[in-house]
Amino acid sequence: MDAVLNPGAADRPVVQAKTPPAARQGAEPFAACPQFFAGGMSPVLHFQPLQRPLCFEAFAILHSGQTKTPVFVAQKLNRRSVANANEKRTDRFFADARLPRAERAELDDYRNSGYSRGHMAPAADMPNPTAMEQSFSLANTVPQSARHNGGAWAKVEQDTRQFAERAKGNVYVITGPVYVQGSKTVGENRVRVPDHLFKLVYDEAGHRAWAHWHANRDDAQAGPPISYPELVQRTGIEFLPGVGL
Template identity: 50%
Template sequence: MATRKKKSSPPVTWLRRLRQRLTSRMACFVWGAIFGNAILSQPIQPLNLILEPPENMLSAASRQWLDALRAGIRSLSTTFTGTAVQVLREQATELIPAAAPPATSPTTATQGEFAACADQFPAQRPLQVSAISMQWAPLALCSDAFAVLYSGLTKTPMVVVEKLSRSRMLQAADIARSDQFYADSRIPQAWRATLSDYQNSGFDRGHLSAAANQPSQAAMAQSFALSNMVPQDPTHNRKLWSKLEADTRKYALRAAGNVYVFSGPLHEGSTQTVGSNAVWIPSHLFKLVYDEAGQRAWAYVLPNRADAQITRPMDYASFVQRTRWSLLDGLPVTGSLR
């Protein structure tokens, strides 16, 4: 007579999860034993294996290396096309948080790729494109009245800089808005955003160098290139950001000299995109204002959401700490907005 096999009961769910968590964290002990403080930021306690995410136990240098690896994987994915690849890319960006751009300083020796628009930068010291990791696919773009450090990875600017002054603001007041958006043909096609990426996306094509800042009809037309745009929440763009732009223009009208404005996106958390070209949606936007004559700088970092609020501006040191963009290094900054 055949006997029936006894069914084995599945392992307890919480026990299985605990075992997986311990296994994934055990590597931290190995790294600590081999490399010591070069890898780990703090001595490991047994309880850390259960409570702490593995990344929290890595040193700052190791976390920076991990961020670079993630960004490198993302940049590789942009070289492939097709529906199946797009699905995989979307799933991957949910698992891998976006890395922040490395801090960079203005060049002191040469004007480099921004030679044609070096006058848009304080002391005519443009950003060093070579200081930006190639994983961001950085590209220098000069327009008549602003300069763009562009990323072929995000398909958006990284930083846009413009020189405002009383005379420029008076000129800009007489220029009619063109409203003719277009893809920037100066950018390689694989790195370029297109009009269709924004269509029905629920996001505005948000200017970083404002249309109302442009002192000529040619500059106005150039400001509508998608290389000057990021996907921006409509309410944020039309109310909050618009107010910041208007306040900055009012300040430039009163200032004794030139006022330099740096605007750009931040990408924090999981990467979200719009369109078939996967244009990155910023989690935050920043605006750094530098009064050259007064040697004062202040900044805003605002979530890219409809419910964002304008808060008290931060000083330059706080801005660098928050964003890792050291955009005024080597320049005199003695105060903030009073």
């Protein structure tokens, strides 16, 4: 497999097979919104500059000022939240003012780029009007192939909601981009275009996890999920440090 960049690292290649998961350094960065993480503990990854935690109504984001995209976006779904997720879609994207201008994507970066503004926490998961509005923050998006966004990836999102609707308890979902060395950028702010996207699903009641791993291409097809250890190996991120998998 090609050398893959840690989702938060814009320039430093990491060969995943030789990269052990990171250890937590310092305090829990998402102390203001631990509810989105299994066991109240957020993913542990190798430190990169310009990473900022952001808490929202229905999800949390670790944002990279290098890539101008999320490193990951975390959600907690369950039967009740899915039942409430019937909000009217707003489609009002906006640059997130909590991020310094030099670290964020702007609306013009996506205009005529050839890519969709792909949600990492899907709008269709949002349980109330505030959450729906917040999901259109560009901090929650990546440049995504339009066909993939509306096709194979939309099916993964739908299947995840359906699983959460049937699950006996909470389902924790972590979604994010992965880059290879030399990946493309769009716009004046050089927003990085992911080469792959992942969606990790952790079923708390069943104590099991799996991940979807898709190429960010028009012709991407849904394949079988990969295991949690395989996702950790590919990314170098310990996504579920609080559950003992």
